[in-house]
Amino acid sequence: MTESTSSIAQKPWADPNAEPFMQIKNVTKKFGSFTAVENVSLDIYKGEIFCLLGGSGCGKSTLLRMLSGFETPTSGQIIIDGQDQAGVAAYDRETNMMFQSYALFPHMSVEKNIAYGLKRAGLPKAEIATRVTDILSLVQMDSFAKRKPHQLSGGQRQRVALARALVKKPKLLMLDEPLGALDKKLREETQSELIKIQESLGVTFVVVTHDQEEAMTLSSRIGVMTEGEIVQVGTPHEIYEYPQNRFVADFVGSVNVFEGRIKEDGEDHVIVESRDTGSDIYVPHGISGVEGQKVAIAVRPEKIEIGKTELENVRNSISGTVDEISYMGNVTVYKVVLDSGKRVRVSRSNRIRSTEDALAWGDVVHLGWAGTAGVVVTS
Amino acid sequence: MSAVSKLPGGRFLGRFLEKIGFGGRSLVIAVPVFWLLLFFLIPFLVVAKISLSEAAIARPPYLPLWEWEDGFLNITLNFGNYLFLLDDPLYMSAYIESVKIAAISTFITLLIGYPMAYLIARSSPDNRNILLMLVILPFWTSFLLRVYAWIGFLKGNGIINNLLLKTGIIDEPLIMLQTDFAVYVGIVYTYLPFMILPLFANLVKLDGSYLEASADLGARPITTFFTVTLPLSISGIIAGCMLVFIPAVGEFVIPALLGGPDTLMIGGVLWNEFFSNRDWPIASAVAIVMLVVLVIPIMLLRKAQAAEAEAH
Numbered sequence: 001m002t003e004s005t006s007s008i009a010q011k012p013w014a015d016p017n018a019e020p021f022m023q024i025k026n027v028t029k030k031f032g033s034f035t036a037v038e039n040v041s042l043d044i045y046k047g048e049i050f051c052l053l054g055g056s057g058c059g060k061s062t063l064l065r066m067l068s069g070f071e072t073p074t075s076g077q078i079i080i081d082g083q084d085q086a087g088v089a090a091y092d093r094e095t096n097m098m099f100q101s102y103a104l105f106p107h108m109s110v111e112k113n114i115a116y117g118l119k120r121a122g123l124p125k126a127e128i129a130t131r132v133t134d135i136l137s138l139v140q141m142d143s144f145a146k147r148k149p150h151q152l153s154g155g156q157r158q159r160v161a162l163a164r165a166l167v168k169k170p171k172l173l174m175l176d177e178p179l180g181a182l183d184k185k186l187r188e189e190t191q192s193e194l195i196k197i198q199e200s201l202g203v204t205f206v207v208v209t210h211d212q213e214e215a216m217t218l219s220s221r222i223g224v225m226t227e228g229e230i231v232q233v234g235t236p237h238e239i240y241e242y243p244q245n246r247f248v249a250d251f252v253g254s255v256n257v258f259e260g261r262i263k264e265d266g267e268d269h270v271i272v273e274s275r276d277t278g279s280d281i282y283v284p285h286g287i288s289g290v291e292g293q294k295v296a297i298a299v300r301p302e303k304i305e306i307g308k309t310e311l312e313n314v315r316n317s318i319s320g321t322v323d324e325i326s327y328m329g330n331v332t333v334y335k336v337v338l339d340s341g342k343r344v345r346v347s348r349s350n351r352i353r354s355t356e357d358a359l360a361w362g363d364v365v366h367l368g369w370a371g372t373a374g375v376v377v378t379s
Numbered sequence: 380m381s382a383v384s385k386l387p388g389g390r391f392l393g394r395f396l397e398k399i400g401f402g403g404r405s406l407v408i409a410v411p412v413f414w415l416l417l418f419f420l421i422p423f424l425v426v427a428k429i430s431l432s433e434a435a436i437a438r439p440p441y442l443p444l445w446e447w448e449d450g451f452l453n454i455t456l457n458f459g460n461y462l463f464l465l466d467d468p469l470y471m472s473a474y475i476e477s478v479k480i481a482a483i484s485t486f487i488t489l490l491i492g493y494p495m496a497y498l499i500a501r502s503s504p505d506n507r508n509i510l511l512m513l514v515i516l517p518f519w520t521s522f523l524l525r526v527y528a529w530i531g532f533l534k535g536n537g538i539i540n541n542l543l544l545k546t547g548i549i550d551e552p553l554i555m556l557q558t559d560f561a562v563y564v565g566i567v568y569t570y571l572p573f574m575i576l577p578l579f580a581n582l583v584k585l586d587g588s589y590l591e592a593s594a595d596l597g598a599r600p601i602t603t604f605f606t607v608t609l610p611l612s613i614s615g616i617i618a619g620c621m622l623v624f625i626p627a628v629g630e631f632v633i634p635a636l637l638g639g640p641d642t643l644m645i646g647g648v649l650w651n652e653f654f655s656n657r658d659w660p661i662a663s664a665v666a667i668v669m670l671v672v673l674v675i676p677i678m679l680l681r682k683a684q685a686a687e688a689e690a691h
Contacts, residue, residue: 068595070591089594090591090594090595091594091596092597096596099591101586103586103588103591103592104592105589105593116593117596120598120602121597164596165595168597
């Protein structure tokens with residue numbers, strides 16, 4: 001019993017009785033004849049870190065701007081904490097935003113930037129001072145209170161921007177590409193700090209990003225967007241392991257897609273005949289269809305085994321020639337050309353340093369993957 | 380490497396010029412320096428020289444500053460012109476009146492120009508070009524013609540009075556021409572583009588995300604204006620005010636055409652000294668003092684700006 005409630009507390013979206021904290025209902029935004037956001041519906045629950053993931057121009061930022069009140073939906077409804085946001089101006093919303101450019105006021109010190117929102121709320125001076133001090137120590141910027149934004153590094157500005165957005169204790173915090181301007185190392189550190197801060201304050205985060213890695217590490221759930229529509233919503237695990245369509249499979253991580261037609265529709269499996277592989281592909285789940293129907297099977301590069309000799313314990317097996325080898329340190333990526341001309345990407349983690357078994361260009365290799373490794377995706 | 384050496388056959392010349400301390404860099408700088416020397420410093424020195432000489436009925440109408448006589452060089456510096464300016468209250472009150480009129484006009488120009496510049500900066504790029512064009516358009520007509528046109532508007536049976544009489548708002552014509560009011564109208568109208576353009580250049584660079592951030596943090600548009608937009612556009616305001624205030628102090632044509640007999644501005648005084656009284660030394664002294672009156676605050680302001688820029 002306790003276990004089930006705690007798992008529901010962690011995954012409120014899985015509980016049909018849970019009340020969503022924010023509801024986006026059939027929201028559409030048009031700019032002239034261009035539709036930036038098309039009929040998006042989304043429920044976000046309290047305490048979540050929800051990522052809107054998509055390439056540039058997919059409408060994710062427009063959606064965020066509608067949540068914060070900078071844009072008005074052409075149609076549809078946005079409800080935050082039970083309140084319809086239609087007609088509520090940006091300055092009256094109990095949401096805050098961390099801007100991509102940080103938008104720190106250049107003429108104000110760090111302290112004044114953070115106090116800005118509290119002053120507008122008309123809080124007493126003493127309270128403003130304590131809250132500013134508290135938030136500055138939370139983001140570890142205590143010693144920079146008197147500095148101006150231009151005297152800070154990118155990472156420090158990011159912290160100040162976060163502090164400024166959090167200090168009003170918003171119901172919902174929106175972050176537009178929060179880590180975009182930071183270098184890789186700093187980004188990884190900040191990511192985990194961001195999660196810690198979110199957990200300690202319990203604020204609901206909505207993050208917009210084009211970086212799938214950032215989305216995977218930060219979020220409780222991801223909504224993948226393309227061309228103004230949300231194509232899949234799910235946990236990072238669901239998005240990666242069970243992409244519903246080709247776009248998601250391709251956008252999140254890399255993937256090999258084999259085209260084919262259903263040859264046999266069994267009770268617990270289907271067999272797909274593919275010209276790409278030159279052999280039949282066995283898929284144990286996720287599809288039922290008529291024979292002859294066109295489908296695509298997606299297989300992640302790390303789920304494909306590679307070896308010089310015939311592989312054992314694999315359900316699907318093909319062979320080809322090594323065409324390209326990229327050594328990345330932790331993994332090596334092989335590009336293998338099949339007889340059909342199809343190129344397959346295979347990655348193998350370099351668990352041992354030995355080069356005994358090393359594959360070379362031009363080697364004939366056997367590829368194979370378990371039946372459960374493949375996912376059927378619609379195009 | 381000097382720029383000259385890049386030219387075919389210029390290598391030798393370039394080396395030679397460099398050797399005598401005349402590289403490409405100094406050549407580039409030399410052009411504006413020469414320009415300022417020829418058209419600013421030398422005329423200024425000439426005026427300064429005349430201001431220290433004595434008036435005479437001669438041609439030119441002042442005595443030379445130095446004379447060579449029997450192996451003696453006689454230098455006569457006449458500070459009397461400056462002392463005379465202090466003596467006669469006319470000059471002092473003309474200076475004060477000029478600065479007052481210029482300051483009030485600048486302020487009114489700012490009040491009118493700021494919203495216009497803001498609107499232009501915030502409009503779509505297509506509209507922006509049209510609106511900017513409209514601001515610059517009056518320059519295509521002679522300044523004198525435009526000031527004359529205002530006479531037609533402001534005079535007793537002019538357009539404004541006729542309109543007001545016809546609509547029954549007033550019973551008898553308002554006296555507007557030949558008053559300080561007309562001078563203000565003329566100065567504000569003439570110098571408005573000089574206020575709008577630097578303000579526009581500043582406001583158009585203002586990052587919209589600052590305004591959004593301010594709204595996001597709970598500031599209403601009016602609060603955002605006073606706490607974010609205005610402080611960030613202060614350098615544009617200073618530039619615009621300078622461009623209006625400085626020429627307005629020395630303005631001669633507008634008060635002469637639109638002002639009345641009571642309108643006392645230093646430009647008019649200068650004109651009278653030069654052309655009516657033919658007292659070049661006094662006129663030169665008036666001009667030099669005006670320059671000092673204007674230059675000192677400008678230099679102080681520049682210093683303050685430089686200090687602020689350093690702090691940034």
